[in-house]
Amino acid sequence: MTFRAGFVAIVGLPNVGKSTLLNAFLGERLAAVTPRAQTTQRRLLGIYSDEASQAVFIDTPGLLEPRYTLHRSMREEALAALDDADLVLAVADAGFEPSLDWAGGFAPAVRVPKILCLNKIDRVEASTREGLRARFASGGWDEIHGTCATEDEGVPELLEALSARLPESPPLYPLDDLSDAPVRYFVAEMIRETCLEELEDEVPYAVAIRVEEFREREGDRPTYIEALIHVEKESQKGIVVGAGGRTIRKLGIRSRRKIERFLGQRVYLRLRVKVLPNWRKKTHHLRVLGFRVPAQES
Template identity: 40%
Template sequence: MTQAIHKSGFIALVGRPNVGKSTLLNQIVGQKVAIMSDRPQTTRNRIRGVYTTDEGQAIFLDTPGIHKPQHKLGDYMVRTAIATFGEVDLICMIVDASEKKGPGDEFVIEQLKKVNTPVFLLVNKIDSVSHDKLLEIIADYKDLYPFKEIVPISALTGDNVDRLRSLIFANLPEGPQYYPDDQVTDHPERFVVAELIREKVLHLTREEVPHSVAVEIEQMQYREDKDLLYISAVIYTERTSQKGILIGKSGGMLKEIGQRARTDIENLFGSRAFLELWVKVKEDWRNRETMLRNFGFTDTD
């Protein structure tokens, strides 16, 4: 009896900011491993999501959106995204069907031309456009690059995502299983918890505040005597005025951030959680190399 071939490989999800990369990763994996927001540049690190079936294992890298950097953190984010192109077995370039092709999309394609990795074009948010409009978008991109496959999807509703999974496995090489069956991300638990807290800041604040924050988990331990996961975290921001916004009137904003994050944390770990949040100011941290390293933003992976 012939043994079934086990396939495995690494897939990069790339595109300009806010096209739905994190939403797609969560949809494929089946639970939240990457934070989502309607703001660009939400993803800062390469988030690995793991999808395992009897057929094999696909490891997805949700890269930061490729954009013109405004500070050292932004520069790191763009380098991180482009560095993945030559390291993976397959690249999925995601574009937004509800928006016109722009310079950001063309810049991504120019970077793709520098590597020999096969590329899928994923036309996302098809639930927001007509069939005729979708055909126009596909025709517009077809002439720019020899995509291996063009797959219209809705990352939000899951429409056509099963077909995408099948096409991905059809294009992966034979390989080993890198992670256990039940593992959906290779990021440590502290990283995931910090990202969930940062997601709530992105949802609840406006203007310059969302992208001026970093979250550090100072303590995280399970207290068996109370059947409780205890977490102490610090939200760092760049200015005292931003700290005031994050705390809010009578601590209302910080309380809301904590309550929303705790709900997600309890769902993730299947345990009651106690979340203690603090806000501290680190001036101009996004341009300070030592602070970037402290928060895990390095070029080594």
């Protein structure tokens, strides 16, 4: 039997469901997902393997017009994924006209197959779905698929189509791997996801997480994790901590539950908050926090 393997870059505007789609492909909640745009800040590899193929998905930040250094870093992360890809999966929100306009004008300079995924197809009347496909029929797409990733509608068919277009190759990673990212990365993402869910206005976008300590302990003692929640201003620190520490306790409880489900073991989680002034705009702060530094600013 011929085995196929390769990299699939998932690209699109913010909040179109790229990470939800990745999680649906893998059958695991690997990528952070919230209703907020820009939940994904850096690219993440998610690996799907079966007996005949291995698709290495590159989940990328939403393509947005950058307003500061972190945005430029996120955009470079997304565009760099196209250079590594054997397939490009462009995702558009079927019920959001600006996203459809983006898909209509998306023309990366790549010589690999391009597949368009019209996600959130449940937002479109069944009678108009074929017309939506016809709109993109002459856009240079190799295939067009409709999905509702939250309900797994169309996802198996899309995954099968992607796997069939991968190049012939031996597996690129061990077949039981789900990602190449370390456990600390996922712990930090679960804490950041919780901040996005619980904090309001601009505050969660000013949050960056760094896991300072991750220590498994002997016997039935819980794994010890200590993490820093970085914010940009003292006022934001006060909001994250909350009156009498109420907010940070809530963040800790919800984050700990997610981490325990992910690790399958008990966890003692300690959260601290530290001000890192204007970290989103300063290259040396971004570098320390593990972000790609934009080429023109490195």
